[in-house]
Amino acid sequence: MDYSKTAAGVLQGVGGEENVRSLVHCATRLRFVLKDEAKADSAAVKAVPGVVTVAQAGGQYQVVIGNDVPDVFAEIGKISNFGGSADGAADDAPKGNLFNRFISMISSIFTPVLWALAGTGLLKAFLAAAVTFGWIATDNSTYAVLNALSDAFINFLPIALSITAARYFKANEWTSLAIAGALVYPTMAGLVGQPDLTFFGIPFTMVSYVSSVIPIIVVVWLQSHAEKFLYAKLPGAVRRFVTPMLVVLVAVPLVFVVIGPISDLLGGALGNGIGWVFENAPWAGGAIMGGFWQVFVIFGLHWGLVPLFTLEFQTTGQISLVGPVFAAVLAQAAAVAGVWVRARNKNLKSLAAPATLSGFLAGITEPAIYGINLPLKRPFAFGIVGGVIGGAIIALGGVFSTAFVVPSGLALPALLGNGNMLMLALGLAVAIAVPFLLTVIIGFVEPTEDAAPAPAAAATDLVVYSPLDGTVVALSETPDAAFAAGALGDGVAIQPRSGALYAPFDATIAAAFPTGHAIGLRHADGAEVLIHIGIDTVKLGGTHFDVKVTTGQEVKAGDLLVEFDADAIAAAGYDLTTPIVVTNGELYPALADVQTGPVAHGEPLFTAVSIESAPVSA
Known part of the structure; x- marks a missing residue:
């Protein structure tokens, strides 16, 4: 790439x-x-x-x-x-709607901390496995150091979330950090469970904010509104230091007295509810998580469950929800492995190989899902079946994690010793075997080799004829940074003097955008050319454009591709400079015989020099 x-x-x-x-x-x-x-x-x-x-x-x-x-x-x-x-x-x-905004908020706040959370969680999982197998004792300084570096991040999670929440809600990050620091301050942590606590005569119950999520997000949201109000009301000479002083003075007691206890009750109820499901109908909870997790991933809705993982951990010290997700992830990886084994299409096999390894080892399943399983339909469905059965078995075994990890083959130590290991092994085996065997035995409708034409092995030079009447200018003069820098490929630009775009060579229409602003063409020898009519003209939504071709259509040099109202587009404030670029520079690394100045459509514009002849030309 x-x-x-x-x-x-x-x-x-x-x-x-x-x-x-x-x-x-x-x-x-x-x-x-x-x-x-x-x-x-x-x-x-x-x-x-x-x-x-x-x-x-x-x-x-x-x-x-x-x-x-x-x-x-x-x-x-x-x-x-x-x-x-x-x-x-x-x-x-x-x-x-509120649901979409909630998902957006959660993903924005958790995304920056996810890998640190997952990485330290994986360390904690390996450390727990080492203790289980007797490889390390818990009463020495080595264990103390390893435990601290693997456990600290999730313990002080409110501090990390104070920064990301402040960025999302546009609050002062350092004031948010001061609030979070007070929540996990050792003296305050020592008050947890103590009776008869008051703040200026107001009684309150101190709850633990270790690994907490809700209180810091809520208070930073309130902080953002308070700061806007105070900045507008306080004199400029004092507002920069008085604002954080007042915010901290009000926000921290507010958390201790109101927000914390309420969130603790809600979080406890939610954690207990999850525990009840996995205690009384574990197969149902496991089947839902194992079967639908990857569906949530498709829509990006899995972010809505991340806070549940941390809430369950804060409440119970373990995460039951994670176990069945291992089945969901490995089932999709197994399905794409089945595609790898059964497929005869070389392109499909080449895609399936890295997607299989990525899914099994790292738990990254999007390449498998979007690139292979979902387009082929059956493998994705087989993966869901494997996830449902495997997830139900794992949940029936009471398997849980004591660390926040991204489910994957490498993260399996997080589950070792936590629950029935025979059921874990059986659940994972079923989750892998069922979709793999179904995919290999039942199969899928395989695309033919020519469904996605590959560039010819021996590309030849291609003369690209002008698709427009106009004036040729250097691509670097294009008023668009990406095109001007050659980021999309080498080529030229034309300032058109008429409103008709013609095919610059015999080609297949690789992409005919419904908005009419751009056309992608592929020559039989492999050259790919993008023509982009004007700058930012996609914003017109197709107004003033009339597309004459469709994706996949064969055209001859000189065929009319698009008609556009140049005057109306210019009057709308858009620059009509039209880049014509070769997008697969790895096969066509150079241009020759580049035209300059006035040009008519059908006249030679430039020659795309193939990699076969570029060394000779040099």
């Missing part, structure tokens, strides 16, 4: 930097909160090399990348500048 091209393509497809309110990433997805999702071109985003698919759920526009998502995220950071002043930023928040 060319991370820079993927980053530039995704950013352009979501409507550009100006349409992005915030961006974070999780294990496999770029999670955008967009100001206007209607401005995003999902077809264009899906067509970007390296993008698996797009999901819109939970108030987020989620671009699924796979294991390489951190690299793409880093490249987006190089070509954009998200953020700016926090004042008024909350006005751009999504205005969807």
Whole structure:
């Protein structure tokens, strides 16, 4: 994957930097909160090399990348500048229903801490396994050090969440940190369970805030509103230090007296409710978690369950919900392994191999689900069947985790010694064997080798004829940073003088966007060319464009592809400079005979030099 091209393509497809309110990433997805999702071109985003698919759920526009998502995220950071002043930023928040806004909030707050939480949880799991097998004693300093470094993060989770919650709610991070520090301050922790506690005569009950989630999120939300009020009312000379003083003075006692006890009651009730289900009908809880977890993942709704894991841990010191999720994850990995074994399509096998390893070892199943199992339908269904049965068996065995981990093969030590290990082994075996065997024996409708044409092994030079009447300008003069930098490929740009776009060579229409603003073409020898009519014209939503072709259609050089009203587009304030770029530069690394100045459609524009002849040309 060319991370820079993927980053530039995704950013352009979501409507550009100006349409992005915030961006974070999780294990496999770029999670955008967009100001206007209607401005995003999902077809264009899906067509970007390296993008698996797009999901819109939970108030987020989620671009699924796979294991390489951190690299793409880093490249987006190089070509954009998200953020700016926090004042008024909350006005751009999504205005969807409460459920979507809740999911968006949870994912935004938990995503930045997830990997530290999972990594230290995995260390704790390995340490617990080492103690179980007698590899390390608990009464020495080595154990004390390892226990501290693996246990500290989840114990002081409110401190971490105070930072991410402050960023989400646009509150002062350091004031939030001061509040969280007071919640887990050793002296306060020592008051837990003590009778007759009062604050200026107001009685209260001290509860434990170790590993807590709800109190800090609620109080930081209140803090954000209090700060706005105080900043507006206090004199400029004193508000910068008086505001945090007043906020802390009010917020911390408010948590101790009101928020903490209420959240403790709610969290306890929820934790007890989960415990009741897994005690009285464990097969049902296990089947639901094992069967539907991956469905939740598809819609990004699994984030709504993350707080339940931490609440259950805070209440009971263990997480019963996690065990069946191991079955769900490994079942989908097993299904894609079945595809790997049975498939005859070389492209499908090459996709299934890394997706299998990623699923089994790291618990990253999005590449398997979106790239293979879901499109093939049956493997995904077989994975759900395996997850239901395996999850039910694991829950019947009373299996639980004593650490927050991302379910995967590497994280299995988190379950060792916790519950019936025979039932765990049986549940995992069934979760893996059932979807694997069903996929291999029953099979699936396999795409033919030519369903997704691959570039020819021996690419040849291609003469690209001008698709427009106009004036040729250097690509670097394009008023779009991604195109100008060549992030989407090498080529030229044309400033059109008419409103008709013609095929620049004999081709298959690889992508005909319904908005009409862009056309992707593929030559029989493998060259891929993108023509983008104007800058940011996707925002017109197809107005002033009339597309004459459809995706998959064969066209000849000179065939009319799109008609557009150049005058109306210009009057709407859009620049009509049209980039024409070769998007698979790995096969066509150079251009030759590049035209300059005025050009008519049908005249040679440039030659895309193939990798076969580029060394000779050099």
